[in-house]
Amino acid sequence: MTLKLSTHLSVNVRGLPRRPRALTTGARIGVFAPASPAEEKSVSAGIDELRGLGFAPCEFAARKPEAYFAGTEAARREEFIVLLKDSGVDGLVALRGGYGSNYLLDESLVKSLNSPKCVVGFSDITTLQIYLWQTCGWVTVYGPMLAAGFAAGAGATGGYDKESFLQAVSKTDGGWTLQLQGEALAAGEAEGRLLGGCMTLLEATIGTPWELDTRDAILLLEDRAMKPYQVDRVLMHLKQAGKLTGVKGIVLGEFPECEPSVAGSPSVRDVCRRILSPLGVPIVFGMPVGHTPRPMLTLPLGVKARLRARGEGTLEILEPAVIP
DSSP states (O other): OEEEOTTSOEEESSOOOBOOBOOOTTOEEEEEOSSOOOOHHHHHHHHHHHHHTTOEEOOOOOOOOBTTBSSOHHHHHHHHHHHHHOTTOOEEEESOOSSOGGGGOSHHHHTTOOSOOEEEEOGGGHHHHHHHHHHHOBOEEEOOBTTTBTTTOBTSTTOBOHHHHHHHHHOOSSOEEEEOOSEEEEOEEEEEEEEEEEHHHHHTTTTSTTOOOOTTEEEEEEOSSOOHHHHHHHHHHHHHTTTTTTOOEEEEEOOTTOOOSSTTSOOHHHHHHHHHGGGOSOEEEEEOBSSOSSOBBOEEESSEEEEEESTTOEEEEOSOSSBO
16 A cells, blocks of 8 residues: 655555565675764775675765765765666665764655665664655665674674674575564564664654554664663653554663663663553563664564564564565
8 A cells, every 4th residue: 555645755554565685695785874974994894894794895985074974965865876776786784873864865765766775774774764664665674884883893892793684684585583682571472574773763753754654563672872761751752653552562772871860760671661561562672783782683674573572582583584
């Protein structure tokens, strides 16, 4: 079903997911910078890591930053569109997050979304990933970026989990299971479509033509550097906006740098338990995904998954995120 909006965007409400082609050995990877700039040494380290995985990163030339952006609005949008249209580019990895991906979202972008490509990133890239899902049903990958994940390396602090990344971008013959390494806040088991990302960026889609439809979802929520009351405020907004209604299960990140301002006051974990437990759905807290000091797990967004909230929790990806 497609919903026509006054903005002239066509929003995919419940269409079939569109999977990109798998990234295999030798795949050419384009690096795009939709948000903030990165240090040159992190860029070089990230490029080397992609090469070590057997990929062929395309040449990346950093532009002159503009304020806190990695270039002008027009340049950042054009870079993304050019990489999408280039038949010699097999997949796209974001440079880093920060802020600015929302500037790419307009009618000129949706006109360029013909053949799905693997788009990898997290944090501010959530804005773009939700847009791609809602407008075109694209399956995307919530995982490491060039200067935030790949630069630190596989298995390293601030790095990424190699196995889950390769499963998400390369596995075409069925599903796999992730050990969530967290804790069950509310026990149970549920199936749904895995959606979500960085919590404040998900919240920011409310009221836009590409507002995330969370019905029947296993909802991923993670973020960093928020006080517990700020997490409380976002969760209450999501609840009051109806974004928690019909959700099948919830997986939560670690929320680093989110300690209470006053010793003994509620933690983020306490806030999540109080607001989310009454939903009566399985919930796992503390998964190393997105913003995490541990090697980040990679999750495909838009595919069906089964959440088991027992012990440290497991998430079974029920279908491949990519096609041959």
